[in-house]
Amino acid sequence: MTCKMAVFGTGYLGATHAACMAELGHEVLGVDVDVDKLARLEAGEVPFFEPGLDEVLKRNIDAGRLRFTTSYEEAAEFADIHFIGVGTPQKKGEFAADLSYVEAVVDSLAPLLTRPAVIFGKSTVPVGTAARLGARARQLAPAGDEVEVAWNPEFLREGFAVKDTLHPxxxxxxxxxxxxxxxEDVAREVYAQQLQEDTPFLVTxxxxxxxxxTAANAFLATKISFINAMAEVCEASSADVTVLADAxxxxxxxxxxxLNAGIGFGGGCLPKDIRAFMxxxxxxxADQALTFLREVDNINMRRRTRMVELAKDAVGGSLLGTRIAVLGAAFKPDSxxxxxxxxxxxxGQIQLQGAAVTVYDPQAMKNSxxxxxxxxxxxxxxxxxRGADVVLVLTEWNEFRQIVPQALGNVVRNKHVIDGRNCLDPAAWRTAGWTYRGMGRL
Ligand SMILES: NC(=O)c1ccc[n+]([C@@H]2O[C@H](COP(=O)([O-])OP(=O)(O)OC[C@H]3O[C@@H](n4cnc5c(N)ncnc54)[C@H](O)[C@@H]3O)[C@@H](O)[C@H]2O)c1
Known part of the structure; x- marks a missing residue:
């Protein structure tokens, strides 16, 4: 059955959700406050890099199932199913999440809801937010108690967002x-195809x-910091964390x-989500329950400092006046x-210590x-x-894994490579005359 829905926020989450819901056959209106972003989406152009999303977006705009607007009035008139996908960034100077964008959606939308409606929150929010927003929506909406707020958290991974949305x-x-x-009935209609595929559906x-x-992200962050803590011990004891992780x-x-040791996690989710959780x-x-997440955060941040130290060691103790090549800028590949x-x-840290830093990333140049x-x-x-004293591989793009060390050896000043993601083959680089350093490996 075809549903009509509006999706508020057309960033990484919202644009993907809107396009994929249209791909399922629904009629979708994407709503954002950023007119430039909307203009690009309307023209069939994804404003960020996400493999496969361009085609889904274009196909559904052409089919007339997907449109975009800045108008909340239009959204409230068009649909009785609303998804919230706006940002919940970390507050400046605090660990807590900034909920002003999510609140703004409810405050703008609810007064326009004259018919029964369901608002599904997808943004990542602190526990207790949905109940509070529900009360606010019922109070502001002309339809009153006929407006429901439900929470439908999103687990998509950037780089796999289309697949994760269509087949979660x-x-x-x-x-x-x-x-x-x-x-629940509305969600069963919206996600009918996924439910037919026997996707586990947990109603809570x-x-x-x-x-x-938040628990899922806390677990993932902990897993990464665990292996990075092991990397620190491996470094101190001349062991190899990549073999340890395999074993x-x-x-x-x-x-x-x-369980890949390296320079740690980043991005728009894990760091701010574990802090908001604390x-x-x-x-x-219940702060004692999550004090371990502070250590998870600390371990993660230490990896960045460790990488700066390794770069410094490679150039003999001071970065001043050196040339450093940085391969990778995105927080992870395929994004x-x-x-x-x-x-x-x-x-940035290396540049602040006096080095000339040149960065290349296959997709993240503009944002960087x-x-x-x-x-x-x-x-x-x-x-x-070209002319680098040290090459740092900081995002594990396939393009970097495939670099031929012999060829790159001809353009650098000194053949030092530091593999911040343990994604290169140490033997291949060493055979080509490079000094190779990984993170927690020999
Ligand atoms: N990016 C991911 O991989 C991912 C995965 C799961 C969950 N999430 C969560 O989803 C949420 C959104 O993340 P994102 O990465 O898509 O953020 P984003 O910054 O890419 O997108 C947010 C969008 O919301 C728009 N917006 C702000 N205020 C608005 C308003 N009042 N009305 C309409 N639109 C408005 C912004 O202009 C922007 O386009 C966050 O809570 C995040 O934690 C993200």
């Missing part, structure tokens, strides 16, 4: 067990659904995924997202230049490495 590994829906009478109360998302990863209870636990009087990117953070305009940028990996 689970769908979680939090509803108000006392008041809700439509949200609002608080549990909110916590599922413990064979244990099905542990699993090999997310802040919220504090408000709830152009540079929010809290470990790669750019390292590049906007965030760090004082770094130098090159149009290819080879150009970034």
């Amino acid at each position: 590994d689970r769908i979680v829906l939090g509803i108000d067990p006392v008041r809700s009478h439509r949200a 109360d609002l608080a549990t659904a909110e916590l599922v998302k 413990i990863g064979h244990d099905a209870r542990i699993g090999r995924r997310f 802040a919220r636990a504090g408000e709830l009087g 152009d997202d540079v929010r809290d990117s470990p790669a750019l953070n390292v590049a 230049m906007a965030l760090f305009p004082t770094l130098s940028y090159a149009s290819s990996a080879v150009e970034a490495c």
